[in-house]
Amino acid sequence: MEHPENSEAYKGLVVNAGIEQPSSVNPYLKNRPKRKKRELSVAEFVEGIVKGNVTVLSQAVTLVESVKPEHQVVAQEVIEKCLPYSGNSVRVGISGVPGAGKSTSIDVFGLHVLEKYGGKLAVLAIDPSSERSKGSILGDKTRMEKLSVHPKSFIRPSPSAGSLGGVARKTRETIVLCEAAGFDKIFVETVGVGQSETAVHSMVDFFLLIQLAGTGDELQGIKRGIMEMADGIVINKADGDNLERAKLAATQFRNALHLFPAPESGWTPQVLTYSGFYNLGVKEVWEMVYRYIDFVKENGYFEYRRNEQSKYWMYESINEQLRDSFYHNPQIEAMLAEKERQVLQGNLTSFVAAKNLLDTYFAELKH
Ligand code: GDP
Numbered sequence: 001m002e003h004p005e006n007s008e009a010y011k012g013l014v015v016n017a018g019i020e021q022p023s024s025v026n027p028y029l030k031n032r033p034k035r036k037k038r039e040l041s042v043a044e045f046v047e048g049i050v051k052g053n054v055t056v057l058s059q060a061v062t063l064v065e066s067v068k069p070e071h072q073v074v075a076q077e078v079i080e081k082c083l084p085y086s087g088n089s090v091r092v093g094i095s096g097v098p099g100a101g102k103s104t105s106i107d108v109f110g111l112h113v114l115e116k117y118g119g120k121l122a123v124l125a126i127d128p129s130s131e132r133s134k135g136s137i138l139g140d141k142t143r144m145e146k147l148s149v150h151p152k153s154f155i156r157p158s159p160s161a162g163s164l165g166g167v168a169r170k171t172r173e174t175i176v177l178c179e180a181a182g183f184d185k186i187f188v189e190t191v192g193v194g195q196s197e198t199a200v201h202s203m204v205d206f207f208l209l210i211q212l213a214g215t216g217d218e219l220q221g222i223k224r225g226i227m228e229m230a231d232g233i234v235i236n237k238a239d240g241d242n243l244e245r246a247k248l249a250a251t252q253f254r255n256a257l258h259l260f261p262a263p264e265s266g267w268t269p270q271v272l273t274y275s276g277f278y279n280l281g282v283k284e285v286w287e288m289v290y291r292y293i294d295f296v297k298e299n300g301y302f303e304y305r306r307n308e309q310s311k312y313w314m315y316e317s318i319n320e321q322l323r324d325s326f327y328h329n330p331q332i333e334a335m336l337a338e339k340e341r342q343v344l345q346g347n348l349t350s351f352v353a354a355k356n357l358l359d360t361y362f363a364e365l366k367h
Pocket of ligand 1: 104236239278
């Protein structure tokens with residue numbers, strides 16, 4: 001073989017040609033017939049879900065989240081068939097700004113309720129930022145280390161596609177599927193920054209707001225609307241050096257709550273301190289939640305609120321689908337940018353532009 005080291009100058013060892021190594025890929029793999037995963041029928045989905053099969057449940061949730069129309073058709077049928085099996089649960093919304101300790105707390109809360117009250121727990125999320133960041137922050141399994149490996153828990157990150165309304169609707173539909181699968185405790189997590197609270201509030205029985213002790217002016221930063229929605233406010237990280245400040249914050253929150261009108265439920269929102277990290281005061285937080293549930297079941301508000309929520313979601317669905325149909329109409333899509341430009345340039349008033357667009361849309365519908 002020709003090789004520089006085989007020249008006379010390097011007498012001694014001989015360099016031989018190498019041998020070809022066999023491929024590490026199984027050569028027959030290509031020829032194997034591809035096994036396409038068979039899609040389940042509606043009946044199979046429902047049967048699997050009602051039996052509590054978590055794999056089937058996950059697949060159904062994926063369909064609910066899918067934007068493909070053919071998936072939506074199946075998803076809607078599955079939801080409808082699951083509806084009679086749903087409703088038997090306690091739904092708790094958990095909100096707090098990033099860093100408030102939601103993941104740490106949900107891990108501890110989840111283990112606590114499963115141990116103390118039994119049953120099964122589903123943790124869902126509504127993350128309005130997930131569309132932008134192209135990935136969900138909330139509900140990520142790795143953030144809830146213990147709960148994610150607990151046999152009685154099901155953790156699902158926030159659906160990521162679409163508007164907040166769309167994301168929230170999917171979470172609401174997922175609640176139905178989870179309940180049909182026997183999950184009798186549902187946590188819905190959201191970032192406490194605004195609109196998403198309203199969406200969560202409209203699908204839970206109890207709205208828990210996680211707060212931190214701040215510098216004394218913390219009340220200013222909190223949107224009044226969010227506090228008004230809360231059935232319970234809990235100050236996290238009440239541990240170590242922070243304990244006194246947390247207690248002080250609790251007093252301030254209690255005082256602030258007095259200024260709000262009495263909630264429809266007849267329940268006086270409570271303020272507690274706890275530490276998710278050190279598992280202090282967690283028992284009391286859940287005693288409060290269950291005390292509330294007993295209270296509103298007794299006075300009829302529980303049923304009332306769930307009915308109101310169903311009504312709300314009917315209108316939300318209508319609004320969302322109308323909006324979708326309008327903005328995805330090819331004629332409208334073609335006109336929209338131009339109309340917007342005319343409005344910005346002052347050549348057309350907003351109202352005339354809107355009327356032109358709507359007239360076009362309605363005329364199109366008639367064809
Ligand atoms: P999230 O963004 O709301 O989900 O907050 P995380 O659960 O990720 O918590 C944010 C940070 O606060 C983490 O570094 C936690 O370790 C810390 N943390 C959470 N709960 C507590 C607590 O009860 N006490 C203390 N001291 N730190 C906590």
